[in-house]
Amino acid sequence: MLFDIALIENHFFLWYNVENYTKGSFMMLETLKTIGSITGVLGFIISVINFAYFFIIRRKNLNIRFGDIGVREYYTPNDLLKVQFSFENKSQLPISITRVQLVINGTYYDCLRLPVIIEEVERKRNNVVYDRDTIKSTSTPLNLPSLGASSGFLSFQVPRGSLSNDETALTFRICTNRGKAIQKTFALHEDSLIH
Numbered sequence: 051m052l053f054d055i056a057l058i059e060n061h062f063f064l065w066y067n068v069e070n071y072t073k074g075s076f077m078m079l080e081t082l083k084t085i086g087s088i089t090g091v092l093g094f095i096i097s098v099i100n101f102a103y104f105f106i107i108r109r110k111n112l113n114i115r116f117g118d119i120g121v122r123e124y125y126t127p128n129d130l131l132k133v134q135f136s137f138e139n140k141s142q143l144p145i146s147i148t149r150v151q152l153v154i155n156g157t158y159y160d161c162l163r164l165p166v167i168i169e170e171v172e173r174k175r176n177n178v179v180y181d182r183d184t185i186k187s188t189s190t191p192l193n194l195p196s197l198g199a200s201s202g203f204l205s206f207q208v209p210r211g212s213l214s215n216d217e218t219a220l221t222f223r224i225c226t227n228r229g230k231a232i233q234k235t236f237a238l239h240e241d242s243l244i245h
Contacts, residue, residue, distance in 0.1 A: 110145060110228045112244040113138040116220060116236045120168075121213050128207045132168050132187065133220070136201040139194035140243075147192040149225035152206045153233065154213070158223060159206045163189045166205040 117134035124130035131152065139145050151158040165186035173181040188202035213220075223233040224244070232244055 107142045109141060109245060110226060111139070111141040112145065112224075112226075113140055113241055114224070114236065114244055115241050116222070116238055119213075119215065119217060119220070119238065121208075121215050123210070124207055127210050129210050129213065130166065131206040131208050131213055132166070133204050133206070134201075135188075135204055136199065137192060137194060138199040139197060142196050143228070144193065144195050144198075146227040147190060147194070147224060148227055149190055149223075149231075150204055151223040151225075152208065153221040153223055154208060159208055161190060161204040161206055162187065165189065168203045168205070 113136075115136040115138075117136070119134070120132045121129050122132075133152075135150075137147060150161045152161070153159075165188070167184055168187055169185045171183045171185070172179050185203065187205040188200075192200050194200055217238065219235050219237045221233065221235045223231055225231040234242065234244070236242055
């Protein structure tokens with residue numbers, strides 16, 4: 051009988067431990083399911099944020115500034131318009147400006163492909179020229195590296211008398227290798243951000 055009591059007590063001890071162990075297992079299993087669910091939701095949220103960030107830094111993001119202009123006679127019956135420009139690529143990807151057109155009364159004028167002399171500068175000392183620089187216009191395409199910039203002059207052949215040196219805003223159509231062409235009236239000497 052003593053052996054039976056010891057056996058029953060031993061059996062009860064084992065049953066008690068097995069029952070508590072399985073209860074602990076179920077509790078641990080529920081805890082793991084909860085942690086897994088939270089991890090999945092956090093992973094989804096991080097993926098959405100990463101996608102949005104990726105889209106924002108890779109989109110076209112150009113800062114454009116048109117500055118001084120000058121109009122002078124060119125070939126009859128045209129004038130030559132020179133426009134100082136600055137293009138700044140603020141995105142993580144390189145971008146090419148493939149075409150720049152001036153819009154006057156609904157007519158598009160491409161910038162000249164061949165360089166035109168914009169200005170010649172002479173440096174003198176005691177009436178002797180010791181240095182001479184020639185500033186020429188730039189032609190498209192303009193390739194801007196990521197976070198890079200370019201500046202210079204663009205020249206356009208326009209009808210005589212259509213523009214003057216007193217213009218405060220000009221309309222341009224700018225084509226790039228990323229996205230659609232953008233047509234906008236730019237105030238001179240002001241930055242414009244293009245997305």
